[in-house]
Amino acid sequence: MTSTPAALPPLSPARAEEFGAALDRIRAEVVATRGDEDARYIRTVIAVQRGLEAGGRLALAVSLLPPAWCAGTAMLTVAKTLENMELGHNILHGQWDWMGDPAIHSTTWEFDFLTPADAWKHTHNHLHHTYTNVVGRDRDLGYTILRMSPEQPWHPVHLLQPLYAALLAPVFEWGIALYDLEADAVTDGRKSVRAFLGEVAHLARKAVRQCAKDYVLFPLLAGPSALPCLLGNVTANGLRNVWAHTVIFCGHFPGDVRTFTEEEIEDESRAQWYLRQVQGSADFEGGLLLRVLSGNLGHQIEHHLFPDLPSNRYAEIAPRVRRLCEKYGVPYATGPLWRQYASMWGRVLRHAVPWDLRR
Amino acid sequence: MPVFLPATPAGPLAERITGRLARALLAAAGRLTSPLTPDDYLGLIDPLLSARHPAGRVTAVRPEGPGAVTLVIRPGRGWAGHRAGQYLPVGVELDGVRHWRTYSLTSPPEDGTRSRVLTVTVKEDPRGAVSPHLVHRTSPGTVLRLGPAQGEFVLPEPSPARMLMVTAGSGITPVMGMLRTLARRPPPARTDVLLLHSAPGPGDCLFRAELTGLARRAPWLRLHLHYTRSAGRLTAEHVGRLCPDWAARETWACGPAGLLDALRARWDAAGAARRLHVEHFRLLPLAPLAPAADGGGRVRFERSGVEAESAASVPLLHTGEAAGAVLPYGCRRGICFGCLAPLLHGRVRDLRTGEVHGEPGELIQTCVNGAAGPLALDL
Ligand SMILES: Cc1cc2nc3c(=O)[nH]c(=O)nc-3n(C[C@H](O)[C@H](O)[C@H](O)COP(=O)(O)OP(=O)(O)OC[C@H]3O[C@@H](n4cnc5c(N)ncnc54)[C@H](O)[C@@H]3O)c2cc1C
Numbered sequence: 001m002t003s004t005p006a007a008l009p010p011l012s013p014a015r016a017e018e019f020g021a022a023l024d025r026i027r028a029e030v031v032a033t034r035g036d037e038d039a040r041y042i043r044t045v046i047a048v049q050r051g052l053e054a055g056g057r058l059a060l061a062v063s064l065l066p067p068a069w070c071a072g073t074a075m076l077t078v079a080k081t082l083e084n085m086e087l088g089h090n091i092l093h094g095q096w097d098w099m100g101d102p103a104i105h106s107t108t109w110e111f112d113f114l115t116p117a118d119a120w121k122h123t124h125n126h127l128h129h130t131y132t133n134v135v136g137r138d139r140d141l142g143y144t145i146l147r148m149s150p151e152q153p154w155h156p157v158h159l160l161q162p163l164y165a166a167l168l169a170p171v172f173e174w175g176i177a178l179y180d181l182e183a184d185a186v187t188d189g190r191k192s193v194r195a196f197l198g199e200v201a202h203l204a205r206k207a208v209r210q211c212a213k214d215y216v217l218f219p220l221l222a223g224p225s226a227l228p229c230l231l232g233n234v235t236a237n238g239l240r241n242v243w244a245h246t247v248i249f250c251g252h253f254p255g256d257v258r259t260f261t262e263e264e265i266e267d268e269s270r271a272q273w274y275l276r277q278v279q280g281s282a283d284f285e286g287g288l289l290l291r292v293l294s295g296n297l298g299h300q301i302e303h304h305l306f307p308d309l310p311s312n313r314y315a316e317i318a319p320r321v322r323r324l325c326e327k328y329g330v331p332y333a334t335g336p337l338w339r340q341y342a343s344m345w346g347r348v349l350r351h352a353v354p355w356d357l358r359r
Numbered sequence: 360m361p362v363f364l365p366a367t368p369a370g371p372l373a374e375r376i377t378g379r380l381a382r383a384l385l386a387a388a389g390r391l392t393s394p395l396t397p398d399d400y401l402g403l404i405d406p407l408l409s410a411r412h413p414a415g416r417v418t419a420v421r422p423e424g425p426g427a428v429t430l431v432i433r434p435g436r437g438w439a440g441h442r443a444g445q446y447l448p449v450g451v452e453l454d455g456v457r458h459w460r461t462y463s464l465t466s467p468p469e470d471g472t473r474s475r476v477l478t479v480t481v482k483e484d485p486r487g488a489v490s491p492h493l494v495h496r497t498s499p500g501t502v503l504r505l506g507p508a509q510g511e512f513v514l515p516e517p518s519p520a521r522m523l524m525v526t527a528g529s530g531i532t533p534v535m536g537m538l539r540t541l542a543r544r545p546p547p548a549r550t551d552v553l554l555l556h557s558a559p560g561p562g563d564c565l566f567r568a569e570l571t572g573l574a575r576r577a578p579w580l581r582l583h584l585h586y587t588r589s590a591g592r593l594t595a596e597h598v599g600r601l602c603p604d605w606a607a608r609e610t611w612a613c614g615p616a617g618l619l620d621a622l623r624a625r626w627d628a629a630g631a632a633r634r635l636h637v638e639h640f641r642l643l644p645l646a647p648l649a650p651a652a653d654g655g656g657r658v659r660f661e662r663s664g665v666e667a668e669s670a671a672s673v674p675l676l677h678t679g680e681a682a683g684a685v686l687p688y689g690c691r692r693g694i695c696f697g698c699l700a701p702l703l704h705g706r707v708r709d710l711r712t713g714e715v716h717g718e719p720g721e722l723i724q725t726c727v728n729g730a731a732g733p734l735a736l737d738l
Contacts, residue, residue, distance in 0.1 A: 028712050039455030047403055054400065057391075094696035097722065100457035103399070103412050106696045107722065110394035125695035209393045217390055273692070307694050 011275065011328060019328045020271025026320055027306050030313050034098055041312045042096055042104060045086050045292070053079035056236070057218060063228035072229075076236035078293070081243055083112045085295025090311045092121055097308075114173040116206050119180040119199060129307050133252065133280035134260045140252065141259065143179050147351040149259040154354040161352045162345075172241035177203055243293070246341060251300035254282045254343035256333045277304040278325060282333035283318070284340045291315060301332065398436075406502045407435025417501040418476065425563050426483040427529070428494050429465065433476050434505055440469055441477070441508030443540035444533045444611070444638075449479065450504025451489050457504065459720060460489045463532035463613075463638075464508065467540040480565060482529035512611065512638040514540060519609040520549050523602055525622065527557040527593055527614030531565050533638055534611060538580070542573060550579040553602050557585040557593035557614065595621040606631040613638040659735040660684045661703055669730040674710060676725040679738065686725065686738055693727035700725055705734020 011019065052075045059072030088111030090096070096104045110117045123139065131137035135151040142148040146165055147158045168175045181199055185191035214233040222229035258279040265276065281300040291298055299314035302321055309317075325332040335343075388397040402409030407416055415432040423429050441447065446463045462479035469475055483494040514537040524534045534554065541552065554574075558564035564584060574582035583601055585593045595618075598605060606629045612622050619637045626635040655671040660679050667682035669675060676698055679686045689697020693711060699722040706717040707728040715731045717723065723736065 024711070031712060031714075035454040035456075037455075039452070050395075050400055050403055094699075097696065097699075099455055100459075100721065103402075105722075107699055112394060121695065121697065122689070126689040126697050129694045130690040130692065206394070209390070213391055213393055221391075270692070308696070 011330070015328060016271045016275060017269070019324065019330070020269070020274050022324055023274050023305060023321070024270075026317055026324075027309065030306070030309050030317065031098075034310060038310050038312060039099055039101075042087075042091075042099075042310070045082060046104070049079050049082040049087060052076070052082070056232075060218065060225070060229045060232045061222045062225055063222065063232055064225045069228050069232055073232040073235050076232065077239045080112060080236055080240040081293055084240060084244055085247065085297065086292055086311060087111070087295075088113060088117075089295050089297070092117055093125060094308045095310045112210070114177040114203070114207055114210055115180045116202050119203065120176075123180045123182065125307070129304065131265070132277055132304060133258065134262060134265055134276075136262055137265075139179070139182075139184075143175070144184055146348060148253055148347060149351065150356045151259065151261065152351070154351075158352050162349055165348050169242045169245040170238045172245040173237070177207070246337075247294045247297050249344050250284055250337065250340040251281055251297055251303075253347050254333060254335075254340045255347050256331065256343070257282050258331075274305055275330060277301070278321075278330055278332065280304065282335075282340055284337040285334060286337060290337070298337070301334075405435075407433070409435070410437030413437035413505045413507075414502050415477070415505045417497060417499055417503065419499055420497060423480055423565055424567075426485075426494060427480060427565060428497075429478050429480045430493065430497065430503075431476055431478050432503065432505075438475070438477075438505060439507060442513045443468055443537045444513040445508040445510045445536075446512075446533065446638075447477075447479070447508045448506030449493075450506070451492060453488065453492060458489050458718065459504075459506065461506075463536060465532050465535045465539070467536065467543050470543070480529070480532050480535070482565070510638070512613070512636055513537075515609075518546055518550065520547065520551065521604070521608045522550075522552045523598075523605055523608040523610040524552065524554040524556075525593075525598055525610065525612040525614070525618070526554070527618055529565065530613035530615075530638070530640065531556055533613055535566055537611070538570075538573065541579070542577060546579055551581070552579055553581045553583070553608070555583045555585060555593065555598060555601055557587055560586050560588045593618060595625045598622065599625070606634075609634050609636075611636045611638075613640070616641070654731060656705070656730040656733040658730050658733070659703075660686070660738045661735050662738055671708065671729050671731070672710065673729055674726050675707065675723070675728055675730065675736065678730070679725070679736075684738065688726060691726045693724055696724060698725045699723065701737040703735040703737050706731045707734060 010016075056072045056074075056076030056079055059068045059075060061072075063069035063072050088109065091104055091109045092106050092111065094106040097106050102108055106121070111120075113120075128138055128140040133141055135141060135149055142152065146161050147154060181196065181203065182191060183196070186193060186196045214237060215230060218233060219226040219230040260276055260280065265272075268276070278301055281304040283301050284298045286294070286298050296311035296314045297303060299318050302309075302314040302318050303311070305321065306317075322332050322334075324330075385397045392400060396411055398409040398411040402412060402414075406412075406414040413435060415434040415438065417430050418433050419431040421429040421431070441464050444463070446461045448459045448461050450457050450459050452458075462481060464477055465480050466476065466478040481490050481493045484490045510533075512533055518541060524537070526534050538552070538554070541550070554570070556564070556570070558567075561567060561584075564586075567584070570582055570584075574580050585597065587593065593614075602608070606626070610622075610626070612619055612635065616639060619639060622635060623632075623637065626632050655669050655673070657666060658669045658675060658678055659666045660682075663679075663684040663686075665679060665682045665684040667678050669678035676686055676688055676691070687698050687700070689695035691698075702717050702719060702721045702723050704719055706715055707723055708715050708731040710727050710729050717731070717734070725736070725738075
């Protein structure tokens with residue numbers, strides 16, 4: 001049975017190896033030229049992010065004044081977005097470990113997102129990035145609640161998936177936090193109940209700190225502005241959630257992204273792994289602002305090929321990766337954000353019903 | 360010429376926010392900055408304000424003869440002080456990458472009366488990565504990261520009555536810290552310190568003016584300068600001749616491994632091993648930069664107590680697991696960083712790029728790095 005969309009005739013093993021070697025060279029070039037400028041980039045993003053966060057919090061402290069509310073909420077939303085996308089996600093991938101700066105390191109970073117960094121690193125860096133779009137192995141393929149490919153068994157509850165996919169967006173951080181607990185791994189016997197309870201407690205501790213800060217302490221400190229401050233914080237978290245949901249869903253779920261079967265990845269070589277990463281991801285195009293606010297995940301394909309290269313370099317290598325794909329006839333999915341977004345929703349709708357609407 | 364900067368505003372402020380009330384306030388503020396700490400914000404205003412990642416600012420750079428400088432450093436919050444003779448790790452950024460090297464403190468410990476400054480004296484290793492940068496390209500205002508002072512090569516309190524110091528080259532630095540400490544407050548009346556210091560010649564003898572001046576003024580110090588260009592290398596026999604009662608003295612020695620090994624053997628033979636304290640500037644012999652292609656090496660997993668031979672092309676993770684160690688792992692292909700482990704010593708080769716790298720403390724992805732010579736991991 002073929003996956004969606006139809007698999008292309010595979011490259012001959014020799015051609016695949018050539019393709020892989022060319023990608024290895026791109027990686028080696030970036031690794032060899034990482035330096036001062038990249039370090040300055042990430043430190044600038046950190047400074048801007050913390051400045052915006054501090055500014056946003058201050059403005060929301062006097063948010064009885066409507067302009068202060070608007071400015072504060074906007075700054076906090078951007079700060080939280082930067083923190084999750086360009087900082088948290090990428091630093092936790094180890095993209096900046098090469099600097100040897102303990103303040104910007106995958107082992108020490110904790111992000112302003114509900115799920116604890118350790119839990120995220122396991123489900124995201126390990127499971128999702130290794131088994132990208134392999135049905136039955138990549139839990140991110142529908143996050144265990146959405147049906148995103150015809151190989152996934154249909155269940156009547158999937159009729160409601162357009163609804164809950166939409167409802168998930170504004171509370172995305174809660175969805176991810178619960179998802180990272182891997183309750184399904186306990187029922188499958190892959191994780192002990194004891195380990196699971198430990199992780200629940202770990203999450204609960206972080207959740208209390210996160211919620212106390214945004215929904216209790218800052219509003220209380222705002223005194224007469226308590227209510228608008230609370231509203232501002234809720235809005236900032238909500239908008240950040242919707243944005244993160246959009247970026248992540250557009251990275252893997254547009255219609256022209258392939259899924260794979262477990263048989264296909266048996267004895268997969270590094271070159272074949274590269275091929276799967278390209279076909280299992282989708283880019284979206286945008287200017288500098290969109291790039292930074294999405295954590296450079298508009299370059300999802302480049303990110304999946306080289307998850308540990310500094311994100312500020314993806315834009316630079318994207319044209320080369322794309323030319324390489326053209327040369328070897330490997331599909332390279334890209335388009336404007338709105339089109340990827342529409343295509344992603346099309347897929348959610350199509351797979352809500354048991355019939356394969358493509359045939 | 361030494362260049363002095365006016366006191367930066369960060370210095371006094373950094374000192375002011377160390378009180379108990381300030382600490383309580385910062386702890387409370389931590390609820391608001393979570394998951395970051397207030398230090399992460401303070402450090403953006405001035406790196407010296409962050410106690411989480413302690414830093415210091417170079418306030419003066421003083422030449423100390425050919426290829427050597429003394430860096431005067433004002434430490435920020437988080438610097439917990441030191442004892443005379445200790446060293447500290449200094450973090451230096453070169454092309455975006457932080458390198459750590461250890462340097463002996465040549466300044467006496469804080470005694471509460473002076474302002475907080477420390478000094479280290481760096482002798483350039485022309486083929487090295489960090490010391491030429493510190494010696495030639497470091498100017499006042501540079502921020503350096505500081506690790507905590509450490510080491511057991513220290514001057515005891517109260518100081519012993521009879522002491523012998525044997526030093527060679529830049530090995531004088533920890534002893535200089537001790538001598539300056541003794542010089543600050545006159546030691547007990549019958550104290551007698553003999554310093555045997557070896558240098559190539561008078562022109563490249565670190566601290567020569569200060570040492571001879573101090574020996575003239577201080578009744579407790581006797582100085583013998585040994586110049587290798589005219590008198591050959593300083594040996595254990597020289598030491599025995601210059602200081603006949605060596606076995607009875609509390610002794611501190613710092614210099615090349617050959618000298619230290621010879622002293623160790625002599626003191627052992629005389630049953631005086633307990634009185635000899637040595638400091639090595641290079642902890643372990645470095646692996647050659649380009650080991651043979653089939654190099655590999657012996658790998659030690661320190662915590663598990665497992666040791667195994669590892670071929671150059673085999674990931675360290677495989678070697679460890681095959682030898683029975685239980686190690687952290689993730690994707691096993693260099694993607695997830697779930698297997699990171701600190702390198703204790705030795706070097707590794709990135710099996711994807713062939714690049715040989717590794718410094719003590721560097722976190723290594725064990726699933727995509729092989730051994731480039733003997734090494735140890737903190738696993
Ligand atoms: C406890 C302690 C205290 C110290 N105190 C002082 C002090 O007060 N003053 C001082 O000047 N120094 C001191 N040192 C030494 C200092 O830490 C540095 O080692 C020294 O400055 C050289 O650093 P570097 O980065 O310039 O050289 P590195 O880059 O570390 O190289 C050192 C030498 O090894 C060679 N080398 C590097 N890698 C390899 C390899 N793989 N194979 C073969 N050769 C290699 C280089 O060519 C060079 O000659 C101390 C060291 C210790 C352990």
